[in-house]
Amino acid sequence: MSDEERTRHLTEAELKANELVSAGKYEQAIGILTKAASMHPGRKEPWVNMAKLYFGNAQYGEAIVASEEVLQRDPADSTAKSVRAVSGLRVATESLWDLREDTETTGSARDDAKNLAKVLREILGEEVLVPPIDQERLKKQRMAEEAAVRRAERRARAARRAAREAAKAKAQAEAGKALEDAISDKAPALDGDPFNVLR
Template sequence: MTTFSDFKYLCGVLACAAALTGCETTKPVVAKGPPPLAELLNQGTQASAAGRKEEAIGYWKQATAAYTGDKAPWVKIAQSRYDSGQHGEAIVAAQEVLLRDPNDKTASAIIAAAGLRSVNNALGNLNRQSALVGQVRADSQEQIKLLRDNMGDTAPVAPIRRSQPEKSAVKAVKDNNPLTSLKDTPKAENDKPAIKLREPESKSPFEALNNLRDSGK
């Protein structure tokens, strides 16, 4: 006869068997990692080439979140924003590049060009509103001067006007060719063709006798 104690033991055995069976059939769930960086960059490039700019930015931002220390996705974002005329966002993305690589020339160029465009637009708006006066104008002129100095662009020097052309300081070299004087000097009068004198007409013998007769009279 089965007692209550035996029943409890049997239930315990069955529970252990069920637990062991569950452990054998259940597989642990492995967390899936982010796509490779090259894949995300390539997907963004393809979307950008197809004209889907914001979709491309989405891929690149996903790459920035997954690979925080890499500058490549930030370079893509900065270049795309600059090409779209979004200069403020281009500068922010380029600054993220410089945080990871202070010597990146592309990021520095984007910051410089985008900053100049933004400043130029702002100065144009102030000028149209007749608000470019006082300290703002003075500071702007000073910054323009510094910009020219940094670019090595100095003001052009006005050419000196001369009232008379300068005489050549080079002395003429004497030409020893004897034919040179003949080339430069006019021809002599005797070089001209001689004028032919008109010869007297010949007279007949009878006319000559008549002349002698007349002279003897």
């Protein structure tokens, strides 16, 4: 498929999925997007749509997975980053509420938080539940993401340039062939006598 055909196919898949969602056929919509993702493995669009659908259906684990697929293809995609972050928070919140019901929480909110933190540390065997953000690592990660975007842009520019050069070379070759054909059609036959054309 050409890029134009791929884009058209992905747009059609998105429209069909939206129609199915509107008709309450959520699983079929996911099926359409999953098929589109397998047919166009390098494209992020089906995964973006799946992430949004999963998130809207409160399937936060699946939304996180779909968002990760988007970010593998485009590390700068803000929709995927947002869905992943909010889905992660909602999963964590649900988990904390589940844990809270299993733990004695009869005091103040501060005491409840301390009890939950204590239980979590015991279960995980960790002294620190949320390590401080490593600013240096975060900076390196951002730089790597930006470099990946720049590399993708360079590859796209190189591909466009190569396509233009190939088209130009083909046009020149066709023009040269047409010129040769025109010259050979107009050239008089010599019949073995090189001076025949002078007579």
